Amino acid sequence: MKVIGIVDTTFARYDMASAAMDELEKTGTGFIFQRYTVPGIKDIPVAAKILFEDYNCDIVMAFGMPGPMPVDKISAQIASTGIMEVQLQEKKHIIEVFVHEDEAMDDNELSWLCDRRAREHALNVYYLLFDKEKLTENAGMGLRQGFPDKGPAGSGHKH
Numbered sequence: 242m243k244v245i246g247i248v249d250t251t252f253a254r255y256d257m258a259s260a261a262m263d264e265l266e267k268t269g270t271g272f273i274f275q276r277y278t279v280p281g282i283k284d285i286p287v288a289a290k291i292l293f294e295d296y297n298c299d300i301v302m303a304f305g306m307p308g309p310m311p312v313d314k315i316s317a318q319i320a321s322t323g324i325m326e327v328q329l330q331e332k333k334h335i336i337e338v339f340v341h342e343d344e345a346m347d348d349n350e351l352s353w354l355c356d357r358r359a360r361e362h363a364l365n366v367y368y369l370l371f372d373k374e375k376l377t378e379n380a381g382m383g384l385r386q387g388f389p390d391k392g393p394a395g396s397g398h399k400h
């Protein structure tokens with residue numbers, strides 16, 4: 242039985258964690274969740290570390306929403322750096338699912354984007370845990386989580 246850690250924030254304006262857990266439950270079995278909600282993105286790294294060390298998580302999904310102000314962008318950079326550090330310390334993945342509030346033009350698009358990105362990254366987590374070859378099949382395919390995929394570049398050059 243694998244343990245999937247879920248960290249999310251009260252700062253975010255959409256419940257991405259519930260969307261991801263719903264998607265994972267539709268996709269397969271063989272895992273349980275440990276959820277840990279913190280105030281904001283800078284609180285995520287230590288929450289993820291606690292989930293790995295005290296709750297035996299095998300992988301963590303980290304959901305956060307940086308706001309639109311320069312101070313929020315700096316907070317996102319700090320949070321990401323901390324998340325990287327925890328991944329290297331623990332030798333385990335943290336899939337960072339951040340939606341910047343200014344990626345969307347209005348609240349409707351924001352909620353749509355959050356839901357899509359959370360669900361698509363939930364599938365990535367499932368594959369990382371149970372079916373790694375599935376991701377290799379899609380290597381170089383220009384996949385995006387949320388907005389439409391970009392697809393592979395060109396068709397002329399083959400290795």
Ligand SMILES: Cc1nc2c(=O)[nH]c(=O)nc-2n(C[C@H](O)[C@H](O)[C@H](O)CO)c1C
Pocket residue numbers: 250252253280281282283284305306307308309312313314316317
């Ligand atoms: C400026 C700022 N911006 C954000 C943000 O854009 N998104 C977010 O989730 N949290 C933000 N926070 C809160 C911090 O991440 C953190 O929760 C507090 O500093 C308490 O440790 C802060 C302080």
